[in-house]
Each structure stands twice: as C-alpha cells, then as structure tokens.
Amino acid sequence: DSGVTQTPKHLITATGQRVTLRCSPRSGDLSVYWYQQSLDQGLQFLIQYYNGEERAKGNILERFSAQQFPDLHSELNLSSLELGDSALYFCASSVRPNRGEQYFGPGTRLTVT
Amino acid sequence: QQQVKQSPQSLIVQKGGISIINCAYENTAFDYFPWYQQFPGKGPALLIAIRPDVSEKKEGRFTISFNKSAKQFSLHIMDSQPGDSATYFCAASKETSGSRLTFGEGTQLTVNP
Numbered sequence: 369d370s371g372v373t374q375t376p377k378h379l380i381t382a383t384g385q386r387v388t389l390r391c392s393p394r395s396g397d398l399s400v401y402w403y404q405q406s407l408d409q410g411l412q413f414l415i416q417y418y419n420g421e422e423r424a425k426g427n428i429l430e431r432f433s434a435q436q437f438p439d440l441h442s443e444l445n446l447s448s449l450e451l452g453d454s455a456l457y458f459c460a461s462s463v464r465p466n467r468g469e470q471y472f473g474p475g476t477r478l479t480v481t
Numbered sequence: 482q483q484q485v486k487q488s489p490q491s492l493i494v495q496k497g498g499i500s501i502i503n504c505a506y507e508n509t510a511f512d513y514f515p516w517y518q519q520f521p522g523k524g525p526a527l528l529i530a531i532r533p534d535v536s537e538k539k540e541g542r543f544t545i546s547f548n549k550s551a552k553q554f555s556l557h558i559m560d561s562q563p564g565d566s567a568t569y570f571c572a573a574s575k576e577t578s579g580s581r582l583t584f585g586e587g588t589q590l591t592v593n594p
Binding site: 370372411413416418423424460462465468469471472475 | 517
C-alpha cells in the first residue's frame with residue numbers, strides 16, 4: 369500500500385457527461401501528479417500540483433481540469449466525455465516537486481459508454 | 482515524441498533465471514531513472530531508481546545498470562520468481578523541472594515455475 373488513496377475505484381458513465389476523480393496524497397507529500405494509462409498511449413503525464421498551485425501540464429485535454437485543495441487532496445475533472453477517454457487514471461504524490469520518487473495510488477478505471 | 486523506449490515488449494523466463502529489461506532515453510537533461518512494477522488492477526509501484534552519478538544500483542534481487550554515454554539503462558532481476566510476473570515500466574524525469582515522469586511502453590514479464 370503506497371499510502372495514496374483514490375476514489376472511486378470504478379466509474380461507468382455515458383458520453384457527454386462530467387465526472388470527478390479524487391486523490392489523497394501520502395501523509396506529508398505536497399506534490400500531486402495525475403497520469404492516464406490507456407492501451408494505445410501507455411502511461412501519460414497529465415498535470416502536476418504543488419501545495420495548491422499548478423506546477424506543470426502535460427498531455428491534458430482542454431476538457432480536463434484539476435485542482436489541489438488546502439488539505440492537499442486533489443480532484444481531476446473530466447467533462448464532455450468521449451469514448452476515447454476510457455482509461456485508468458492514476459494519481460501519484462511526492463514529498464516535493466524536485467524529488468523524483470513518486471508513489472502511485474490504485475487508480476480509477478473510467479469507462480465511457 | 483517517445484522519449485523513453487523500452488524493450489522487449491514481453492519476456493518469458495524460467496524460475497531462477499535472470500530477467501533483463503532495457504530502456505533508452507533521448508533527453509540528456511533527465512536526471513532520475515526509476516523502475517515501476519505493476520500488477521493487474523493495481524497502480525505502478527516504485528521498485529528501484531538510479532541517478533546518473535552512479536553506474537549501478539542493487540536492491541535485493543533487483544539491479545539497475547546505467548550507461549550515461551549510451552543513454553541506456555536496464556533492470557536485471559536475479560533468481561526470477563513466479564511472483565515477479567508483472568508489467569515493468571522504466572521512466573525518466575528531470576528533478577529540477579518538477580519531476581514529471583516519462584514512461585517507457587512497458588514489458589510484460591512472465592516467470593514460469
């Protein structure tokens with residue numbers, strides 16, 4: 369158990385809908401990362417937050433957004449969902465952004481029908 | 482642009498044998514190279530990592546070999562066990578730039594009893 373928690377574990381929704389994925393980092397970790405894992409794209413970095421502030425953006429669609437709250441938990445919002453958004457979404461955390469060790473949560477499996 | 486290339490895609494090894502997975506990177510600014518192990522339905526788990534100031538790091542049965550001039554690094558699993566059967570991902574990041582991980586494509590390892 370990495371200490372990173374994610375909810376929900378599974379999510380099934382229809383095209384065009386909006387969902388919110390939640391992540392709580394390990395105790396003491398200030399930096400949160402979101403990754404998407406799909407069969408065709410592999411593991412891709414989406415976005416990073418550090419102590420409430422957006423730090424870096426990767427291959428994140430404009431329909432997706434995220435935030436980190438004062439208690440350091442983070443939420444990833446996915447809107448206008450398409451079939452191709454079906455994937456595993458992982459959250460990872462690290463002590464601070466300039467430390468490479470990242471610990472991943474169990475993921476949320478999103479299925480868009 | 483795939484900045485980290487991993488091979489082989491799949492690997493079958495007999496129990497007690499040595500498993501070797503290779504990765505090559507393009508960006509010479511990368512300064513942190515971790516390996517992750519992922520079991521079905523789970524998040525990637527940090528296995529072992531190396532920084533470019535050393536050429537080898539060993540932790541138990543797992544060893545990373547790093548060749549900075551060739552921009553290559555590899556994971557060796559000694560005395561492979563059926564419980565090691567999983568997907569292995571190499572990754573790279575720039576700790577000084579926020580540490581987002583760029584992953585290889587993954588290697589599915591099967592250790593036969």
